[in-house]
Amino acid sequence: MNFKKQKHYPGEIHPNTLETYDEMFKRLKKNKKGAFVPFIVAGDPDFETSIQIVKTLLESGADALEIGFAFSDPVADGPTIQESDLRALDSGMNTQKSFEFIKRIREFTSIPIGLLVYYNLIYKKGVDEFYKEAKKCGVTSILSADLPPEEAEEALQAAEKYNINQIFLVAQTTQKNRLDKICQMASGFIYLVSVMGVTGARKEVQNSTVDLIKRIRNHSDLPVMVGFGISKSSHVKDVIQAGAQGAIVGSAIIELISKNLDKPELMLQEIKKETSKMKEATLIEVI
Amino acid sequence: MIESGKFGKYGGIFAPELLIPALEELESAFLKYKDDKKFNQELDYYLKEFAGRPTNLYLAKNLSQKMGCRIYLKREDMLHTGAHKINNTLGQGLLAKYMGKKRLIAETGAGQHGIATAAVGALFGMPTDVYMGMEDVKRQRLNVFRMEISGAKVIPVETGSKTLKDAINQSMRDWMTNVQDTHYLIGSTMGFHPYPTMVKHFQTVIGKETKNQILEKEKKLPDVIIACVGGGSNAIGIFSEFIQDSEVELIGVEGGGHGIDSGNHGATLCAGSEGVLHGSLSYVLQDTDGQICEAHSVSAGLDYPGVGPEHAYLHTKRRARYVNVTDSEALRGFQLLSRYEGIMPALESAHAVAYMEKYAQKPENKGKTIVVNLSGRGDKDMFLAASILGVEV
Ligand SMILES: Cc1ncc(COP(=O)(O)O)c(C=O)c1O
Numbered sequence: 001m002n003f004k005k006q007k008h009y010p011g012e013i014h015p016n017t018l019e020t021y022d023e024m025f026k027r028l029k030k031n032k033k034g035a036f037v038p039f040i041v042a043g044d045p046d047f048e049t050s051i052q053i054v055k056t057l058l059e060s061g062a063d064a065l066e067i068g069f070a071f072s073d074p075v076a077d078g079p080t081i082q083e084s085d086l087r088a089l090d091s092g093m094n095t096q097k098s099f100e101f102i103k104r105i106r107e108f109t110s111i112p113i114g115l116l117v118y119y120n121l122i123y124k125k126g127v128d129e130f131y132k133e134a135k136k137c138g139v140t141s142i143l144s145a146d147l148p149p150e151e152a153e154e155a156l157q158a159a160e161k162y163n164i165n166q167i168f169l170v171a172q173t174t175q176k177n178r179l180d181k182i183c184q185m186a187s188g189f190i191y192l193v194s195v196m197g198v199t200g201a202r203k204e205v206q207n208s209t210v211d212l213i214k215r216i217r218n219h220s221d222l223p224v225m226v227g228f229g230i231s232k233s234s235h236v237k238d239v240i241q242a243g244a245q246g247a248i249v250g251s252a253i254i255e256l257i258s259k260n261l262d263k264p265e266l267m268l269q270e271i272k273k274e275t276s277k278m279k280e281a282t283l284i285e286v287i
Numbered sequence: 288m289i290e291s292g293k294f295g296k297y298g299g300i301f302a303p304e305l306l307i308p309a310l311e312e313l314e315s316a317f318l319k320y321k322d323d324k325k326f327n328q329e330l331d332y333y334l335k336e337f338a339g340r341p342t343n344l345y346l347a348k349n350l351s352q353k354m355g356c357r358i359y360l361k362r363e364d365m366l367h368t369g370a371h372k373i374n375n376t377l378g379q380g381l382l383a384k385y386m387g388k389k390r391l392i393a394e395t396g397a398g399q400h401g402i403a404t405a406a407v408g409a410l411f412g413m414p415t416d417v418y419m420g421m422e423d424v425k426r427q428r429l430n431v432f433r434m435e436i437s438g439a440k441v442i443p444v445e446t447g448s449k450t451l452k453d454a455i456n457q458s459m460r461d462w463m464t465n466v467q468d469t470h471y472l473i474g475s476t477m478g479f480h481p482y483p484t485m486v487k488h489f490q491t492v493i494g495k496e497t498k499n500q501i502l503e504k505e506k507k508l509p510d511v512i513i514a515c516v517g518g519g520s521n522a523i524g525i526f527s528e529f530i531q532d533s534e535v536e537l538i539g540v541e542g543g544g545h546g547i548d549s550g551n552h553g554a555t556l557c558a559g560s561e562g563v564l565h566g567s568l569s570y571v572l573q574d575t576d577g578q579i580c581e582a583h584s585v586s587a588g589l590d591y592p593g594v595g596p597e598h599a600y601l602h603t604k605r606r607a608r609y610v611n612v613t614d615s616e617a618l619r620g621f622q623l624l625s626r627y628e629g630i631m632p633a634l635e636s637a638h639a640v641a642y643m644e645k646y647a648q649k650p651e652n653k654g655k656t657i658v659v660n661l662s663g664r665g666d667k668d669m670f671l672a673a674s675i676l677g678v679e680v
Contacts, residue, residue, distance in 0.1 A: 072578045073452065073564065075459045076303040082446060095576045119301055120563040124577030146301045146563070150288065169304035173466065178307070193305060197464030 018110050018138055021165060021188045024063055025223050025245055034282040035246025036236065037225060038253050038275060039066035039116065041084040042101040043093035045257060049264055050088075053257070054105050056268045061279035064112035064140070065105070066227075066248055069098040071118040076145035078200030080251040083258060095121055102137040112140035114167060114188075119144045122155065131158035141165035141188045149178075149185055156185065167191050170216060172208050183220035189245065190222050195229035200251045202229035210242040217243050233274075233281035240282055249278060288314055292480020295603065297596035298567045302479040306459075309466045314481040316386045321488055326385060333377050337410065338367045340374075340492065344500035344658070349627040354647035357656040359509070360630070361497050361525060363663065370633060370663030371493060371521045372403040372474060378489030380407035383470035390469045391415040394458040396423055396451035396517070397588035397635065398430025399663055400474030405439035407472075415439040418457045420450035423587050430667055448581040451591045455565050475518025476595035479566030483595050490524025497658060498528045505656055511536040513646065514660035515638040516556070516609065517588045519595035521662035530606060539598060540642045542584030542635075543611035553582035554611040555594040556602045569596040585614035585675070586634035586668070612641040620644065621665060621672060633663030634671070 019027075028035055038057045043050050054065065070088035074081060093101075102113060115134060122130045122144060134142060142164055147155060149168060159166040165188030170179060172193070183190065194209040195202055209226065216224050226239040227248030236247040253271060260267035288311055292298045302310060320326040334340040342362040351358045363371040376393075383391060391413050395401030401417040408415030417434055421443045424431055431441050447453040455478075462471040476486045501509050512529060514522035516539040529535040544552030552558065555570045562571035564579055572580040572592035582592040601607035612620070617634055620641030625631045632640055636659075643659050646652055665672070673680045 072447065073456055075456050075565070076305075076463070078460065079446065086447070089578065094578075120571075120573070120577040120579070123561075123563050123568075124573065124575075145303055146566070148300060148302060148304055148307055150291070150300050150307075171305045173305060173308040175308060197305070198460045 018140065019112055021064070021112050021140065021223070024112055028063060032284045034240035034244065034284060035063040035225065036061060036275070036279040036282050037064045037066055037246055037248045038062050039068065039227070039248055039250035040253060041068040041070050041081065041088045042098045043070065043088040043091055044084045044254070045087050045261055046091040047093070047097065047101065050101065051104055052264070052268060053271060055108070056272050057275055058109055060272055060275035062111065062275070063246065064114065066114045066116055066250070067102065068116040069095060069121055071121060074118060076198055078198040078251060080254050080258065081199050084254045095125060099133055099137050102139060106138040113138065114141040114143060115139055116143050116145065119147045127154045128158050128161070131162045131164055135162040135164060139164060141167050143167035143169070143191060145169070149182055152185070169193050170212070172212055179216065179219055183216070183222060186222060190216055190220065190224050191248070192216065192224050192226045192244065193228045194226045194239070199228050202231055205230070205235045205238045209239065213239065213242045213244045233277040236278045237281040240284060247282070288480065289318060290314065290480065292484060294483070294597045294600035297569050297599040298480060298483055300479045301563050301566050301568065303463060305463045306466065306479070309462070310479060310481065312386070316382060317481050317485050320382055320385055326381065330378060330381055333381065334374065334492065338373045338377060339365060341496045342366060344497055344504065346504070347628050350624070353627060354644065355653050356647045357505070358643065358647070359501065359656070359658045360661045361493060361658060362661055363493060363521065364630070364632065364636065364661045368399070368403045368406050369666060370399040370403065371490065371524060372400045373406065374492055374524070375474065375486050375489040375520060376400070376403040376407045376472060379470065379472045379485070380404070380411055380413070383413070383472070384411050386470065388468060388470040389413065390465070391472050392418070392458055392461050392469055393472045393474060394418050394451065394454040395474065396454070396590055397586065397633070398423065398427040398434065398667060399588060399633070401434050401439065401441070402430055402437070404472050404474070405434040405437035408439055409437045416461070417441050418444050418454040418461070420444050420448070420454045422449040423451065423454070426587055426671065427667060429670070450581070451587070452579065452582070452593070459565070475520040476523050476597060477518040477565060477567065477593060483567065483597055486520050487523045487527060487597065490520050491527045493521065493524035493660065494526065494528030497525055501658065508532055508535050509658045510655040511538060511646065512658045512660065513538045513540060513639045513643050515540045515589060515635045515662060516594060516598060517542070517553070517591050517635060518593070519598045521660055523595060523597055525660045526601070526607060537601070537607035538642065538646070539607055539609045540638045541609060541611040542582070542586060542589030542638060543613040543616070544583040544585070546613050547611065551583040552611065553584040553589045553591055555592060556598060556609040557611045559592070564593040567596045569599040570594050570602070585617060585671070586638065588633070588635040589638065610642055612638050612645070616641045618672065618675060630661070631665030632661055633665050634668045636660070636662045
């Protein structure tokens with residue numbers, strides 16, 4: 001079956017036709033490309049504009065989406081994403097509306113959708129209940145930035161029950177034994193944190209990131225996606241050339257939102273321009 | 288990690304992956320040195336010679352007479368830098384030194400923990416950055432100056448509620464970025480494992496001394512111990528030695544702000560619910576979705592929407608009882624102790640004093656032996672207290 005991105009297919013969700021990460025990576029491999037995965041916070045700056053942003057990202061060639069649920073205290077995120085969270089909350093977003101946001105996106109795309117959710121939002125709703133709702137809305141994966149494997153038992157159970165990929169982070173500081181353990185627990189892909197620190201735009205990709213990509217590739221067959229600090233098309237190119245299967249870009253896109261809050265047209269134009277370049281940079285060059 | 292850091296189901300390690308290796312390193316250093324002879328000799332030396340331990344257990348005669356009880360004050364307010372916080376900062380500062388860390392960071396609310404960290408940074412020659420919410424910077428200008436004169440850099444935090452919770456967020460972000468050479472010196476029994484256990488360990492000196500002192504003076508255990516609860520370090524420090532003694536009532540006093548019904552308070556155990564904040568499962572002030580609410584208390588040290596996980600455990604086990612007093616009641620406690628005993632408590636500690644008065648007034652409590660943990664002195668709050676009382680200084 002051809003799982004090429006189906007833009008604008010209206011109507012209901014058809015869970016059976018949703019693309020999995022597996023299928024996405026296979027499709028990309030055939031075309032000698034890496035994945036470009038943009039991250040935004042649902043409802044920033046407001047629900048409808050945020051939907052327009054998602055459509056723009058799809059037009060630019062996004063291969064999957066990472067969608068954050070706004071949280072009051074996002075400790076793993078830098079100032080850019082924290083402000084994005086606060087804008088979304090100010091615009092009236094909450095857990096229920098964030099799920100509605102996912103449902104809306106599912107009306108026009110079948111590509112994988114990953115959630116980034118701080119654990120308290122999951123805990124408060126009830127872990128099982130949260131994953132159940134996520135499945136209903138067509139979510140492919142869930143990542144909690146503050147949920148290491150030590151505390152993830154309940155989440156993993158729910159993930160398995162509802163057939164959702166539980167994504168885990170790996171960092172430069174992650175030791176070998178731990179890396180093994182995480183690779184065993186994870187499904188979908190491994191999320192590699194490329195910098196020491198929180199999310200936010202950076203000038204360049206560190207050499208240690210390149211080493212770590214190789215280290216994980218030696219450990220596991222799971223695809224690796226690199227995030228945190230990937231903010232230019234040249235970064236996307238660098239990490240994919242280094243062997244990663246994809247790049248996740250958040251702050252660089254969100255900066256274009258915060259910069260153009262009163263000029264939504266320009267905002268969408270600039271996002272289109274930047275993210276198209278990033279998608280182009282995913283072409284694997286054979287050297 | 289070697290241990291799970293759980294108190295019943297509370298606590299744990301809800302930390303971003305980047306921090307896990309640092310937490311493992313910290314846990315193993317803590318487990319190694321906490322019973323190490325040389326480490327403890329050195330720590331005891333600094334506690335005694337630098338901080339001024341032991342502190343007195345002082346019989347407040349005038350108040351005892353007025354209330355018809357035997358009221359003892361554990362004088363943590365007499366410590367160097369003005370509060371119990373120095374017990375923990377000396378312990379963690381020394382541990383950081385043993386671990387070869389080069390730099391300290393800390394969050395602070397009232398500024399007491401920041402000052403204690405700045406003092407230890409100066410003592411051990413470690414550069415120190417302190418994150419402080421902009422609101423608190425404004426409320427506690429004098430303490431900002433105190434930190435700066437000790438060589439610490441105070442970094443105002445402008446995000447979110449601009450108070451302690453956001454200072455903690457920002458400290459965690461700094462630590463994630465500089466984890467290799469920096470020790471994050473958390474100021475209370477909160478956060479991810481091993482902090483709640485480690486901070487408690489360094490604060491148990493309060494309870495150990497109190498137990499010996501009360502047995503010497505009264506030849507029996509006290510009937511009740513009352514301590515204020517922000518993150519919960521002074522309270523757990525004095526409670527810990529008495530948890531096994533089921534006849535001793537333990538009471539934690541939270542910041543009631545404008546009253547629970549007003550929604551403006553810091554009474555996490557009295558009015559919050561279970562949630563995960565800043566690395567552990569405990570009680571938090573949150574909305575129905577789990578978004579964290581802003582706390583309010585006249586005292587910056589109690590102005591926090593979370594609480595240490597061991598208190599959540601003691602609360603649900605009903606081993607300790609948690610109550611709250613309002614801003615204005617706390618101010619009354621502040622005046623009461625100053626007027627009757629010539630001792631000006633920190634506004635945090637004044638909450639414990641205020642509840643002591645309520646407790647002692649109940650007929651069934653007449654004649655009881657009460658220990659109040661006087662966690663800090665009131666110098667830092669004099670401008671605030673004067674302005675609330677309408678006095679120009
Ligand atoms: C004097 C004093 N008491 C109490 C507290 C509250 O902290 P904890 O609950 O950790 O003792 C503070 C915090 O800044 C303080 O300065």
